[in-house]
Amino acid sequence: MAKNKNQTSSTRRHAFYKHPLFYLLIIFLVISALLIITRRAKEPTLTDSTTSNTSGIEKPIATNDAIVASTSTPTESSSSVTDQSISPDGKTPEKYEGTDPNTSESLTGYITTARFDNNKLIIRVNIDQYISSGTCTLILSDGSNQLEKTSKLVPVASTSTCEGFDIQASELYSFDRPIEISIRLASNDKFGSITGRVE
Secondary structure, three states: OOOOHHHHHHHHHHHHHHOHHHHHHHHHHHHHHHHHHHHHHHOOOOOOOOOOOOOOOOOOOOOOOEEEEEEEOOOOOOOOOOOOOOOOOOOOOOOOOOOOHHHOOOOOEEEEEEEEEOOEEEEEEEEOOOOOOOEEEEEEEOOOOEEEEEEEEEEEOOEEEEOOEEEEHHHHOOOOOOEEEEEEEEEOOEEEEEEEEEO
């Protein structure tokens, strides 16, 4: 009597279930599922403290062209000093919330650009306060040589700036590096100074 095809396939199935590879496959699938579940449970959510920046402050990075040291008033040596630097892409460092600088008794700010470009030393400044008029006096010194330039202080949106300084490289022919930068700010009864350096 010939065997029924259904009996043959059923016998093969029973033989496969008794094979050790079947149990190894089941164990492998169970372990993989457990690993996936535990990994998903450990992934941080958007509100997790591991993904949030608690300080909210990024450290600015100095470039090779200029290192801006600090801002202070010429009459108050004990006043607070704020370090600022120029970002690598040449943009102004990010500003953070705090007290209104317009209520300060002195003018404060930082150098946004201090670099040589096309045989010129280009210096740009941002002033924290909104000032409608005044003067910016730039003094460059290498210890033995000194150069002085003056420009107007002009308002820009909620802050101010100096009109800018473009000094021909020929004017700095006798200067050695580093060149110290000192900018004196004056507007009515308010004064301040910004310092930096060209390497």
